[in-house]
Amino acid sequence: EPEVTQTPSHQVTQMGQEVILRCVPISNHLYFYWYRQILGQKVEFLVSFYNNEISEKSEIFDDQFSVERPDGSNFTLKIRSTKLEDSAMYFCASSEGFYSQETQYFGPGTRLLVL
Amino acid sequence: DAKTTQPTSMDCAEGRAANLPCNHSTISGNEYVYWYRQIHSQGPQYIIHGLKNNETNEMASLIITEDRKSSTLILPHATLRDTAVYYCIRSGSARQLTFGSGTQLTVLP
Numbered sequence: 001e002p003e004v005t006q007t008p009s010h011q012v013t014q015m016g017q018e019v020i021l022r023c024v025p026i027s028n029h030l031y032f033y034w035y036r037q038i039l040g041q042k043v044e045f046l047v048s049f050y051n052n053e054i055s056e057k058s059e060i061f062d063d064q065f066s067v068e069r070p071d072g073s074n075f076t077l078k079i080r081s082t083k084l085e086d087s088a089m090y091f092c093a094s095s096e097g098f099y100s101q102e103t104q105y106f107g108p109g110t111r112l113l114v115l
Numbered sequence: 116d117a118k119t120t121q122p123t124s125m126d127c128a129e130g131r132a133a134n135l136p137c138n139h140s141t142i143s144g145n146e147y148v149y150w151y152r153q154i155h156s157q158g159p160q161y162i163i164h165g166l167k168n169n170e171t172n173e174m175a176s177l178i179i180t181e182d183r184k185s186s187t188l189i190l191p192h193a194t195l196r197d198t199a200v201y202y203c204i205r206s207g208s209a210r211q212l213t214f215g216s217g218t219q220l221t222v223l224p
Contacts (some may be wrong), residue, residue, distance in 0.1 A: 004158075031210070043159060043202075043214040056210050093157050101147055101166070105214060106158035 002026040004107035006092050012113045013082055021077045021110045023092030032075045033093040033104060034067065036060070043091065049075065049099065082114045118142075119203045124219040127197075133190040135218050137203030140184040146207040147180060150188045152199040153217070159202065162188065193222045 005024045013019050025032050034046040037061050048055040064086075067077045075094075079086055089111050093104040118137040127133040139148060147166050151159040162172055163177045165186070170177045178190040188196055202217040 033210075035212075037156070039156075042216060043212075045211045045213070058211075069187070089156050090168045093158075098210060101164070101206075103149070103161050103164060105161060106151075108158045109156065111156070 004092055004094055004105055006090075006107040006110050008110060009108065010111045010113075012115065014079050015084055015114055019079050019082055019112065021079075021090050021092075021112070023075045023077075023094075023107055025075055025094030026072050026093065026096075026105060027073075027097050029094035029105075031055075031095045031098050031102070032067075032069070033095075034077045035091045035093065035106075036088040037091065037109075038085075038088045046077075055098075066115055079112075082112075084114050087114045118205050118213065119123045119215055121201070121203055121215065121218045123216065124195070126221050126223055127190075127193045129195060129222050129224050130192055133187040133188075133197065133220055133222070135190075135201050135203075135220060136185065137188070138185045139203070139205055142147070142175060142183050142205055143207060145197040146187050146205045148177070148183075149204045149206050149212070150177065151204065151212075152197075152220075153202070153212075154199040160199075162201075164206070193220075195222050197211075198222045216220070 032049045037043045047057040089109045091109045092107045095102045095104045149164040150162040165177045179186045200217040
């Protein structure tokens with residue numbers, strides 16, 4: 001069964017450093033998403049992406065964050081200058097379509113720790 | 116605001132059916148009810164979704180009341196591996212899922 005994959009599974013970085021989290025969505029999916037979950041808290045929406053453009057973003061997704069689809073398979077989340085509070089699990093998701101009946105499938109996540 | 120209400124926790128005996136309720140009394144006509152679960156800190160796993168009719172797949176059944184104000188997720192024969200946090204989510208748009216706190220289901224041996 002097709003699945004969303006994410007690399008790395010764990011990332012440790014120093015505050016102020018840039019990190020890039022990578023995702024490979026399910027191959028025939030056209031819509032991509034990033035969510036995050038701070039330890040012990042709810043899963044929060046960050047951004048959705050379609051046709052090489054951001055479709056929606058939350059207030060969490062500020063200028064420190066960017067997303068890109070650099071090639072036909074990868075979808076990346078970049079944090080330009082990490083802060084301690086960016087420590088969280090980051091989940092990528094993808095869906096075939098954009099309507100309310102289109103299921104989002106999640107990857108296993110990247111655990112980011114900012115020291 | 117997750118716009119759904121779920122019990123904080125539930126227990127279920129292994130092998131028995133687990134019935135997880137969800138209240139979504141303000142759901143609008145075009146919103147689907149989605150269920151996901153999360154085991155430890157793994158990625159949310161899709162279980163099932165529905166609009167009006169009851170649905171069944173290999174994982175679970177979803178019973179939606181006629182007025183669509185509530186639903187129940189049924190795991191017919193719970194196993195220890197079904198221990199997880201279960202989220203009931205309204206989806207008027209697939210673009211942004213709003214997760215609440217969910218129900219912590221513990222399957223007991």
